[in-house]
Amino acid sequence: MTSATTLTAALPAEHRARLMRHAREVSFPAGTRLFEEGRRADRFWIVRTGTVVLDVHVPGRRAAVIESLGHGELVGWSWHIPPYVWHLGAEAMSQVRAWEFDAEAVREMCARDPGFGRAIAVWVGHVVADRLRAARIRLLDLYGPYGSGSPP
Template sequence: MTPSMLQALPAEHRQRLMRYAREVSIPQGARLFDEGGRADRFWIIRTGTVHLDMRVPGRRAAVIETLRHNELIGWSWLFSPHSWHMGAEATTPVRAYEFDATAVRSMCRDDPAFGLSVALWVGDVLVHRLRSSRTRLLDLYAPYGSGSLL
């Protein structure tokens, strides 16, 4: 499980970020974003679950990870070219905090200490998601046993 914002950000930075939070409800089955789309916001889940998925040529999208309470949805908003690297779909009704990516990136530029905290948090999430993606894709598509580590 990835570190939550509560664990990753110092209290002062967490409070600053939460000033930009907007509470949203996302219905079950709604697509939050698709691979290649513009990454202009991100979310922190309050309740519900979201599947992250990746397109696989010639197959259905592969579910890479299931996100739950206090987990970050989206990291692509922080890195150029600000386009989604995965897709996301609400698998239950979801309540979340939504953040405007442009405003948060601006805060990060204006306050280097805040920016570093956010970058390290999102970086930890990114590393976890890449590992999950690799493991899940090996589980789904590699020959038996090829995903095991020695």
């Protein structure tokens, strides 16, 4: 996680307040699958408490955990980029409380207000870059001949 990926660091206060007016409080027990790779991405979450892990399907093996997400972090970015299909899977590793957002409603807000839309797009872009970095490092650790080369 980088500071640019958390909600409070990513969005100016006025955009954060506007987004949060569309939040719905939800909770998930440990072990709940939030979404599966390849399925329709029609919502997203911001973690309030608990831990969500992101994983990638690996044929013939268990799903590889890519990253753990916690307080203030965005769960899901695929809702923002057509064709709106999840690129990873997600599971609650502990009891999770989160804010849930309807993706279509947020995309409509982005389309109506270019300033808000740009702020959301930059936030999601930072999240995608961070997840790509995390996935690369984790997959090298799991499957590369010498690991990621990152110090332990």
